[in-house]
Amino acid sequence: MGVGEPVKSVRIEGLECPFCGHEEGMLVEAKIDYGSHEEGFGHNYWDCTECGAENHIFSKDDKSLFGETPFFVESGNWAGLEGHIRLNPDMTAFEALSYARFLAQKKEFDNALKITKLIVAVDKNYFEAQGFAERLGHQLFYLSLKKKMKSLDVCRLMETLTDHAGHAQ
Numbered sequence: 404m405g406v407g408e409p410v411k412s413v414r415i416e417g418l419e420c421p422f423c424g425h426e427e428g429m430l431v432e433a434k435i436d437y438g439s440h441e442e443g444f445g446h447n448y449w450d451c452t453e454c455g456a457e458n459h460i461f462s463k464d465d466k467s468l469f470g471e472t473p474f475f476v477e478s479g480n481w482a483g484l485e486g487h488i489r490l491n492p493d494m495t496a497f498e499a500l501s502y503a504r505f506l507a508q509k510k511e512f513d514n515a516l517k518i519t520k521l522i523v524a525v526d527k528n529y530f531e532a533q534g535f536a537e538r539l540g541h542q543l544f545y546l547s548l549k550k551k552m553k554s555l556d557v558c559r560l561m562e563t564l565t566d567h568a569g570h571a572q
Contacts, residue, residue: 418449418458421510422542425453456538459504469505470498476506476514481521488525496522500532503539512543 419426427449448459466473475484488495503518519536522529
């Protein structure tokens, strides 16, 4: 790295996977261009080394990424959210999926699953939403079992829920 090319390092500590509870620290490095923009390895998600979940990182205060989705969810207007997604499926489905991920980080799995199911109802080919809905469904199943049992190994459960080809059973 030459002179005049500073490196910015940020340590993010205490990230907790909402699916298995595993905590990890993460280092993000970025090269900063003091002109008009920032370049580098900025991460907006991390993969849990315990259960494999992809966990997105969101600002706690900035809800601008989610469009109108929070309004519909907070008011319980699921039909309104579905209609909103149908009006502009590309952008609003992306915003809704981002909000579902945000809610999952807060362990609000029920609402996150409702959102992803609406997205898939509008666009059956939105595979990212389908995969996330499956992950949320598994998590809710795990939580219901955990209430009934004293100890449950999340890795063993995820292995049981998935056959050797990688498809949910």
